Amino acid sequence: MDEVLLRSLTPGVLAVLVRRGADFAAAEDAVQEALIEAVRVWPAEPPRDPKGWLVTVAWRRFLDATRSDTARRRREDRVEEEPPPGPAAAADDTLQLYFLCAHPSLTPSSAVALTLRAVGGLTTRQIAQAYLVPEATMAQRISRAKRTVSGVRFDRPGDVATVLRVLYLVFNEGYSGDVDLAAEAIRLTRQLAAAIDHPEVAGLLALMLLHxxxxxxxxxxxxxxxxxxxxxxxxxxxxxxxxxxxxxxxxxxxxxxxxxxxxxxxxxxxxxxxxxxxxDWVQIVEWYDELVRLTDSPVVRLNRAVAVGEADGPRAGLAALAAVPDSVPRRTAAAAYLHERAGDLPTAARLYAEAAHRSPTIPERTHLTRQAARLNAHLRP
Known part of the structure; x- marks a missing residue:
């Protein structure tokens, strides 16, 4: 049984059912039943059109579940008749699934979890391990997200920027447990780039590959x-x-x-x-100027200040940093680095220690603590 093939087909099959009128949670249940049936049947009787086979079986499972529901009459009013078996439609259903999982009514964390579950095909256990939370907690988060998007219909184009933001969040989680989320984000962004011709999709894929x-x-x-x-x-x-x-x-x-x-x-x-x-720090500063124009983000201004410090000297960098609010993450660490470059070692050591205290991760905290210790050892008589 080709598990990679099944995983790659799952988002498209799920999207077909959602497009035909199934609510998200019921569609996913039907697709899971179809996958179980595929594991049982395919080794002996491999289908010529695997996606078409999965769509047909999943749709039948959905219809069976719908007809047995106590609200059968009301729900069947919006259910299409079962389509004849045959090749799966070439419609861009997976793209619709991306937009559904990045629906603006979802929180960023829920959007990421639902994307990994529905588009990425990861199990709830794998997603929970990646985010270092109990499986039951992640299951609740995903269930709430499914309920939120159930019944959503797309009568206008989805927001590509929101989808890209969700994929970028996935990428920045990096690696934890048995899932490399950075590699998974690259895979999903490649899939999106194949489905939609958009320069920012290409830009995000390039950024991920370079990082x-x-x-x-x-x-x-x-x-x-x-x-x-x-x-x-x-x-x-x-x-x-x-x-x-x-x-x-x-x-x-x-x-x-x-x-x-x-x-x-x-x-x-x-x-x-x-x-x-x-x-080429001068050119990097020019690109950060473009980013400030596009986003006016405090984080971008922070990174620009560090680049200015490399291009024009640490004093210029500190002057640029003065416009960045103290609340911006890693601002204190950047200030410590620029003060060290400027030769103000006592201030740099103090700021490194302060940044270590504020650091959200153990590796970063350890690194900054070592930087403070290095400078204090140098300053000690």
Whole structure:
């Protein structure tokens, strides 16, 4: 039994049932029953059209469940007659499923969980492990999300920006448990890019590939963080970098610049530098200027301040950082770095320790604590 094939077909089958009128939860139950039937039947009788087979069986299961429901008459009014067996329609149902899972009525965490469950085909246990929460908690979150989107019909185009934001959230979760969410986000974004011709979809895919190319060098074997400037660039994935740059260049050529394309351009400039010293910080600042124009995000302004510190000197970086609110995550760490670059080691040591105290993750906290300890050791008589 080809489990990879089943997993790849599941979102499209689920989307077909939703498009025909099944509510989300009932459609998923029917698809799961069809998958169980496929595991039983396919080894002996493999179908010529696997997706068409799954759609037919899942739709029959949905009709059976609907007809046995106490509200049969009311619900059957909106159920189509069973279509004849045959090849599955080539309609872009999976794209609709992306929009459904990123519905604006869902919280970001629920949208991510539902996307991983419905589009990614991950089990509730796998998603719970990835987010380090009990399986029962994740099951409740997904059930609430299903109830929220049940009955939603698309009478207007979905919001691509919301879908991309959800996929970006998935990517940033990285790796935990037995699921590499960064790799899963790349797979889902590839799928989306194949379904919709949009420069920002391409920009997000390029950004993911360029960031993930550095995955193996971001931490030491014991889990300690390795700053970008200290990473072994010889171990970066050049295949992923080449693909990411090519996708980005094609997107930029369409002259419809968006946030993810600009972020990918920054990542491409880092990937292009053979050493940290060769990084084109002036051009990176220019791309951050574009990002500020597009988003006016405090996080973007923070990253721009660090880039200004590299391009024009730490004092210029600190001046740019002064416009960033203290509440922005990692602002204190950036201030510590720029003060160290400026030669103000006592202030840098104090800020590193303060940033470590505020850090949300253990690896980051450990890294910042070590930076503070390093400077304090240097300052000690």
């Amino acid at each position: 993930h190319a550095r995955h193996a060098t971001r931490t030491t074997p014991d889990g300690a963080l390795v700053p970008l400037a200290e990473q072994d660039r010889g171990r970066w994935d050049t295949v992923a970098i080449t693909e990411g740059v090519a996708i980005l260049q094609a997107a930029l050529a369409r002259d419809r610049l968006g946030e993810f394309q600009a972020q990918a351009a920054v990542a491409a400039l880092h990937a292009d530098a053979l050493t940290a010293e060769e990084t």
